[in-house]
Amino acid sequence: MLHEILEANGGLPDRVEVTFQNTGREMPETLDFVQEVGGRWGVPIVWLEYRSYAPFFEIVSHNSAARNGEPFEALIRKKRGYLPNQQQRYCTEQLKVLTAKRYLRSLGWNRWTNFTGLRADEPSRLNKPQPPSCWTVRHPLADAGVSKYDVERFWRAADFDLRLPLVNGKTIGGNCRDCFLKSEAEIAAYKREHPEDRWSERMEALGSELTGSASQAFFNKRWSHRELREFVERQGDWIFDAEGWLCQAEGGECFG
Numbered sequence: 001m002l003h004e005i006l007e008a009n010g011g012l013p014d015r016v017e018v019t020f021q022n023t024g025r026e027m028p029e030t031l032d033f034v035q036e037v038g039g040r041w042g043v044p045i046v047w048l049e050y051r052s053y054a055p056f057f058e059i060v061s062h063n064s065a066a067r068n069g070e071p072f073e074a075l076i077r078k079k080r081g082y083l084p085n086q087q088q089r090y091c092t093e094q095l096k097v098l099t100a101k102r103y104l105r106s107l108g109w110n111r112w113t114n115f116t117g118l119r120a121d122e123p124s125r126l127n128k129p130q131p132p133s134c135w136t137v138r139h140p141l142a143d144a145g146v147s148k149y150d151v152e153r154f155w156r157a158a159d160f161d162l163r164l165p166l167v168n169g170k171t172i173g174g175n176c177r178d179c180f181l182k183s184e185a186e187i188a189a190y191k192r193e194h195p196e197d198r199w200s201e202r203m204e205a206l207g208s209e210l211t212g213s214a215s216q217a218f219f220n221k222r223w224s225h226r227e228l229r230e231f232v233e234r235q236g237d238w239i240f241d242a243e244g245w246l247c248q249a250e251g252g253e254c255f256g
């Protein structure tokens, strides 16, 4: 989407801000990709992170960006240990949507249009009511009829890309590493590849401690991250082929 905006306007129009909200839980490839997009296409990308104190955001850079979930942990602590989940996705709202809003308001903006990269083949995510806020949402890729195959074709022809696996048009490893909106199979596969990453387990322990209630301290109501990791360690690879074992029919995707 950004590439098309640059093409159509002969560069970035003066009144446009391009932002990236880092949760601290993205894969390193994602951070490198954002940096590379800015450098190769000559676009100033403003790197933002949530902070739990006024003005509730900070401008960072590729060098200083959090890589161990620090902004996310600060938010969980601010919420006194209540963890986000499929029903209460406050992380998207605070770490991404409101962090960008706070930055733009700090520039003196009162009304703006927010372009998102949703495609035409994602109808369930389109046609949502406009937010009752100071911005209007537009989906230029969807308006232009762009599908995931067009996006794949674009990146196959490009001389760089995200360097994360693309499966059926979906970037495995995009967004937060073991986000609760990913399917159980994706999260289990991530745990197999990265047994050293215990951040989500640590947050569930922190949630238990701060809320004093283990039932509030899970990202997923069916299993804890520790249980899933131990399950993956006990079982062999067969669970990744056994349809239904780790199936989650409504796996979604964060797009803030």
Ligand code: SF4
Residues within 6 Å of the ligand: 023, 025, 084, 089, 091, 092, 095, 096, 175, 176, 179, 180, 181, 254, 255
């Ligand atoms: S990717 Fe998932 S965990 Fe990260 S902010 Fe979005 S909904 Fe929350």
